Amino acid sequence: MVGVSKNSAIWQEVDEASADQRIDNYLLRVLKGVPKSHVYRIVRSGEVRVNSRRVGVTYRLNLGDRVRIPPIRVAAPQVPTDRALPRPRSFPRTIFEDEWLLAIDKPAGLAVHGGSGISRGVVELLRHFEQRPFLELVHRLDKETSGVLLLAKKRIALTRMHALLRSGGVEKRYLVLVRGRWRNAKQRVRLPLHKFVTAAGERRVSVQEGGQSSDSLFTLVQRLHSFSLLQAELRTGRTHQIRVHLAHLGYPIAGDDKYGDFELNRALARSGLRRMFLHASRLEFEHPMTGTRMDLAAPLPSELRRYLEELQTSVAAQSSASNG
Numbered sequence: 001m002v003g004v005s006k007n008s009a010i011w012q013e014v015d016e017a018s019a020d021q022r023i024d025n026y027l028l029r030v031l032k033g034v035p036k037s038h039v040y041r042i043v044r045s046g047e048v049r050v051n052s053r054r055v056g057v058t059y060r061l062n063l064g065d066r067v068r069i070p071p072i073r074v075a076a077p078q079v080p081t082d083r084a085l086p087r088p089r090s091f092p093r094t095i096f097e098d099e100w101l102l103a104i105d106k107p108a109g110l111a112v113h114g115g116s117g118i119s120r121g122v123v124e125l126l127r128h129f130e131q132r133p134f135l136e137l138v139h140r141l142d143k144e145t146s147g148v149l150l151l152a153k154k155r156i157a158l159t160r161m162h163a164l165l166r167s168g169g170v171e172k173r174y175l176v177l178v179r180g181r182w183r184n185a186k187q188r189v190r191l192p193l194h195k196f197v198t199a200a201g202e203r204r205v206s207v208q209e210g211g212q213s214s215d216s217l218f219t220l221v222q223r224l225h226s227f228s229l230l231q232a233e234l235r236t237g238r239t240h241q242i243r244v245h246l247a248h249l250g251y252p253i254a255g256d257d258k259y260g261d262f263e264l265n266r267a268l269a270r271s272g273l274r275r276m277f278l279h280a281s282r283l284e285f286e287h288p289m290t291g292t293r294m295d296l297a298a299p300l301p302s303e304l305r306r307y308l309e310e311l312q313t314s315v316a317a318q319s320s321a322s323n324g
Helices: 023-030 036-044 122-130 155-166 241-249 262-270 302-323
Strands: 010-013 066-069 093-097 101-106 146-152 171-179 186-190 193-197 203-207 215-224 227-234 278-286 293-297
Touching: 023 036, 023 066, 093 293, 101 122, 122 146, 146 155, 146 293, 155 278, 171 241, 171 302, 203 241, 215 241, 215 302, 227 241
Parallel strands: 146 278
Antiparallel strands: 010 066, 093 101, 101 146, 171 227, 171 278, 186 215, 193 203, 215 227, 278 293
16 A cells, blocks of 8 residues: 655556456555546556556556556555454454455444444454455445345455346345235335435435336245234345335335334334344355355344244234134
């Protein structure tokens, strides 16, 4: 990583972590704090060279390429210390790891990335505490959602996984508890989603004509009094897709503090459910490097499992009383 530059240019050799990355994105990562417009200018002016040749901003780096970076004044990076970045009590559990991919069981309440007032996220924690040279998100989970989260340890694995996602080669399944008695055994929901920012600066999504196409498949698992346990399968990966689809249909997710029933959420908190009941339970795909069929699963967290068991016990007791 480049800190404050010297008066002469430096040369860096492209390693596995940077291979197949565009030169503009590589420079934006290496030259943290330099405006994007300046990065584009030094590439187009020829001040940046690859193997002593001029390249365009869309050039993709190859393993072993030598990149010339001209002298640029860059603020020295602030390296977090263990005191500044304490290890959280609920550190993500590893589900699967090889030389290409890392799958973790993300706890609820932990953002995938720092930013927007969040000092640290999953990626920053793993990079810091486990000293990983390259780690990038393959997909995202909301801060309030727990479960399977996949990260790439090498650039080529990241690009191939993104291609799999675009082609529909990744099956993402969630368990979700909603208010209301779900009617159909299976129901496919295709509604356009529009992203906007509220006056308070919060990112929100609504169903709106002209929005991004989105596709969810919901399967009824169990009816529990005035609740329903569903399996949700994402055919597209839009922001807040499951939450907005269900709320729009009149089945808000238990504990959802953005799109849910706020009075219900307060009652649920008093009875022991203090988070959103949305869990990324399973991820299935063909490994982009080995071709092995991957089936990655994360069990329900204890707080969700306990609440579900209480509901199931209550339903069983009511059924026994009515049959007695």
